[in-house]
Amino acid sequence: MADTSSARAQILGGIRKALGSVEGSEDARKRLAVHPRNLVPARAQLQHADQVELFTRMATEVAATVERLPGLSDVPRAVAEYLAGLNLPAEIRVAPDADLDAIPWDQRPTLTVSKGRARDSDGASVTGAFAGVAETGSLMLLSGTERPTTLNFLPDTHIVVLKRSQVVGTMEDAWDRLRGLGVAGTMPRTVNFITGPSRTGDIEMRIELGAHGPRRLHILLVED
């Protein structure tokens, strides 16, 4: 790999000369340590029940579909019926996520379930979420050994299990939860905020769903 240290020295040196600084600022180091919140819009600063309502409304607005379920045991039925309703094959690729282990897939023997990262042939995936952001109706998904990112993008249909308690108000709230995991200073390799299915406006400014990613995003909002 080419050595770019002289370019580094010159760029940083030039910046310091222009700014009249020598070795960086306390201000900046403090901001990094404290990570203060900026203005957070009032929209999502609500009671939790209202945040759940707002999440559902915003997600629906961007063409995701939201289905409420009483518990994880209802997921197999909901998935099977959703796929059948769209005339899609009853086959799903599921994230090998321990959080989804409680789902009794065997109650639906007609549903073909396999686990792992997405393959090109997979038509539908089921993944868990880390959070749902009410302000924008976005899902927050983390990569990890049990959560391959390809499941979020390769299949045509993406089904996401979101527990009610995972709904937060804003992106800032979601960051707080991630920081709360205690893996100080280390982000997962990929953090996806997903707001509706894939879309493009590149041909004559007409918005069409299903550009490169999933054309359908179905959210199972599960009571817990």
Added chain:
Amino acid sequence: MEPTTHAFPENARKALSDERLQKVLAIAPAGFVNRRKQAADRLPEFEALRDQGRDLKNHVLANLDTYLEAFESKVTEQGGHVHWCRTDQEARDAILGICRAANAKTVTKGKSMVSEEIGINDYLEANGLTPIETDLGEYIIQLRHEPPSHIIAPAFHLSKKDVEGTFRQAHTDLPPDRVLDDPKVLIAEARTVLRRKFQQADVGITGANLMIAETGSTVIVTNEGNGDLTQILPRVHVVIASIEKIVPTLEDAALVLRLLARSATGQEASAYTTFSTGPRRPGDLDGPEEFHVVLLDNGRSALLGTEFQEVLRCIRCGACMNHCPVYGAVGGHAYGWVYPGPIGSVIQPALLGVKEAGHLPNASTFCGRCEAVCPMRIPLPKMMRHWREKEFEEGLQPAAMRKGLGLWAWFARRPALYHAATRMAIRALGALGRGKGRFAALPLAQGWTKHRDMPAPEGKTFQQMWAEQKGKR
């Protein structure tokens, strides 16, 4: 890409007589304007967020060295690499070096204006690699060997008929009787072709809308999902980003993101906002094994401490061009290089030199719409005036302008451009729901009255052409 910015007057004339382009320009920018307004109106805090965005970026620029170093050490800590590049050539070589080390043949690309700035596609191609743009608009213009005409809608100058023609030519296995008259079908066709490319790629290159010093993350904001497939499928992920894209923390990213999507497309949030940090972790089932950030200066740090420092707040949302009467009259290609519209008129002289790009800051009505909508409150008209002063100092202005014909002389002497611009300005103002009073206060009107009896140098044919066009409206 060789700039043709010096030929702006000719480019503009051509654009004005391009009927197809004029049809697009009559509709498309207004669509962006309306959507942005609806999104901004829906968020009561929008104006206050703009103030905070401005202040945040000012703070970042005042501490740029600290934040860049913090970013670098975080990237390294997580197993990634940062490549510092002073010039476009250094960045091209850094990327080529990474591709060579990976034994790459096929390179997929997400949309990135900085990658256009450094001309990476031509360079990789000249060195035997196959770069493939995967954003639908970028893919289309790559097949047509055209530059983007808008920073967020690169192919918006094309109709679906144009796209159909392009695909029929490029996708040689397409049966001739396949009907391709619907955007849906065209999108499906591109998706199928590009899926194969995603699977073949050895390296994926994306840009970055943001870099986060606190975590060493890079962020892309997209709607199609192509930027994600670009970075999770190949073995190597390369991010090309310019130094001013850095923000301190995840909270600061949230602030900028609230401004970006609304200003760009009028969305509350884009479909995909993705934070990428380092390579895949032990045990991960997918994701890239290598993560490289190519950090480009290319003249930006030289703007610090000058009257142009504030332009480094730009988040490349495109709002300024959507609201610009000049852009609305001539489109993006007339600007002759990578960045069109008001932002282009301010940064192209910085990146290309006043000699090449000096026309741009002159081609302005100084109506002030760009500054009024810029989420980062960049005083674009003021900066265009600074460039004019520099151009004057360097003795580069044409003789007529040096005699002091006033700020709008260049523009006012081109009645067609002027009228098109005025119409656009009225339309834009109408769409923004402002009163007529503001328009009357525009310097534009005075400029025209003052110079209206000047001979129009364009000659008869151009005026005739214009009269014909007018008849159609």
